[in-house]
Amino acid sequence: MLDISPAEWTAVLLSLRVGLVATLVATPIGIATGWLLARHQFWGKSALDAAIHLPLVLPPVVTGYLLLLTFGRKGLIGGWLADHLGIVFSFRWTGAALACGIMSFPLLVRPIRLSIEAVDRRLEQAASTLGAAPWKVFLTVTLPLALPGVLAGMVLGFAKAIGEFGATITFVSNIPGETQTISAAIYTLTQTPDGDAAALRLVAVSVVISMIALIASEWFARRATQRLHGT
Amino acid sequence: MLRVDVLKRLGDFTVEVKFTAAGRVTGLFGSSGAGKTSLVNMIAGLMKPDRGVIAIGDDVLDDTAAGIHVAPHRRRIGYVFQDARLFPHLSVAQNLHYGRRMNGVADDPARTRRVVDLLDISKLLARRTGQLSGGERQRVALGRALLMQPRLLLLDEPLGSLDGARKAEILPYLIRLRDEAGVPMVYVTHDPNELRRLEAEVVVLRRGRVAALGAAESVLADVTPQLVD
Numbered sequence: 001m002l003d004i005s006p007a008e009w010t011a012v013l014l015s016l017r018v019g020l021v022a023t024l025v026a027t028p029i030g031i032a033t034g035w036l037l038a039r040h041q042f043w044g045k046s047a048l049d050a051a052i053h054l055p056l057v058l059p060p061v062v063t064g065y066l067l068l069l070t071f072g073r074k075g076l077i078g079g080w081l082a083d084h085l086g087i088v089f090s091f092r093w094t095g096a097a098l099a100c101g102i103m104s105f106p107l108l109v110r111p112i113r114l115s116i117e118a119v120d121r122r123l124e125q126a127a128s129t130l131g132a133a134p135w136k137v138f139l140t141v142t143l144p145l146a147l148p149g150v151l152a153g154m155v156l157g158f159a160k161a162i163g164e165f166g167a168t169i170t171f172v173s174n175i176p177g178e179t180q181t182i183s184a185a186i187y188t189l190t191q192t193p194d195g196d197a198a199a200l201r202l203v204a205v206s207v208v209i210s211m212i213a214l215i216a217s218e219w220f221a222r223r224a225t226q227r228l229h230g231t
Numbered sequence: 232m233l234r235v236d237v238l239k240r241l242g243d244f245t246v247e248v249k250f251t252a253a254g255r256v257t258g259l260f261g262s263s264g265a266g267k268t269s270l271v272n273m274i275a276g277l278m279k280p281d282r283g284v285i286a287i288g289d290d291v292l293d294d295t296a297a298g299i300h301v302a303p304h305r306r307r308i309g310y311v312f313q314d315a316r317l318f319p320h321l322s323v324a325q326n327l328h329y330g331r332r333m334n335g336v337a338d339d340p341a342r343t344r345r346v347v348d349l350l351d352i353s354k355l356l357a358r359r360t361g362q363l364s365g366g367e368r369q370r371v372a373l374g375r376a377l378l379m380q381p382r383l384l385l386l387d388e389p390l391g392s393l394d395g396a397r398k399a400e401i402l403p404y405l406i407r408l409r410d411e412a413g414v415p416m417v418y419v420t421h422d423p424n425e426l427r428r429l430e431a432e433v434v435v436l437r438r439g440r441v442a443a444l445g446a447a448e449s450v451l452a453d454v455t456p457q458l459v460d
Contacts, residue, residue, distance in 0.1 A: 126316040128303040129275050130330035130379050137304075140329075144320045228319050 064170025115149020309376030330379025
């Protein structure tokens with residue numbers, strides 16, 4: 001098919017790894033956040049909601065720079081993590097995953113929140129009268145019924161994470177093999193003489209990945225919906 | 232024995248009810264808006280009384296003066312809702328076993344078989360809930376509540392969403408339930424005939440208060456559905 005060079009493969013695999021890790025780590029946090037926003041009234045709820053959506057409206061460069069300030073080697077959180085736990089984000093692929101996770105978080109949370117809001121609370125009541133403690137009600141009724149939204153959120157979040165550019169390049173730079181994702185690689189290639197062919201190959205790969213993600217999400221959503229209607 | 236003595240304000244409507252029930256079937260009878268469902272929700276623990284006591288035997292479930300409110304999932308009170316509320320993502324068999332699993336009770340195939348036979352639902356076990364008729368849904372909901380081994384069964388207009396023929400189909404199961412399951416029932420309805428058929432001890436509710444108490448035959452003697460509604 002396409003004659004993809006090892007260097008290009010590296011960027012593709014790194015993107016997939018960054019996207020997957022970002023999505024898998026962000027999903028449980030996204031479910032907890034979606035549940036909190038859907039089912040609870042608390043002081044500062046609007047502020048939390050706004051903070052989650054901030055990466056969607058802020059210029060990505062700003063988010064990346066803020067990440068550098070907080071999670072960088074000398075940052076408040078980044079310094080502590082590096083000194084005490086040996087976890088370093090700056091100029092590492094883990095930092096790219098962090099940036100992608102934060103940038104994609106609003107897209108991940110929204111469908112989860114909406115689908116939890118849509119779960120019939122009368123079913124949750126029925127479960128509690130049948131002896132299910134609140135956390136069991138959540139795991140056996142709320143979450144399974146909200147599954148289409150969770151999957152939709154994961155796919156959206158993954159797609160966003162794969163394509164993230166501005167925050168990632170600002171936070172962790174553009175290091176081949178470490179932080180150079182597909183987007184960053186394409187950008188570099190467009191700045192390089194004779195880079196067009198390689199750039200086009202990577203464009204084709206990212207189109208294929210996005211298409212597969214979309215088709216997969218459609219398929220999951222259809223199956224989940226069938227399950228939910230009990231047929 | 233179920234002991235209820237509660238007060239609950241809901242907007243400008245007040246439920247203030249006191250009764251004790253010792254029979255196999257206690258009927259809560261009244262028109263819609265009489266406070267029947269609120270009362271049953273309080274017994275189930277889904278709604279907290281503003282003031283009062285709910286107890287089964289010596290086991291106090293609510294006592295506002297003592298600050299006691301037992302959570303619904305710790306009450307072991309089966310609740311059959313008018314709209315069945317089967318879990319759509321589970322099969323009929325999984326619905327039936329849900330309460331047993333949540334309570335950590337080991338599967339007792341003989342017991343399951345008895346309940347399945349009593350309600351005549353053995354052919355439905357592998358189905359999805361979306362493929363059931365209204366009457367079948369109610370029978371499965373009854374089985375689900377029974378299999379959690381409740382000490383009390385609340386039935387909130389279990390026939391309310393069914394037409395005449397379906398009602399006639401379910402009533403015999405309820406009578407068998409009364410005679411064979413050995414679980415006291417609180418049966419909510421606005422149809423006096425159902426309570427007569429079940430030979431219930433009746434609490435008549437009117438605008439949130441007890442209007443009459445006694446055996447179905449005597450209390451409901453001169454009540455017709457038209458007058459109540």
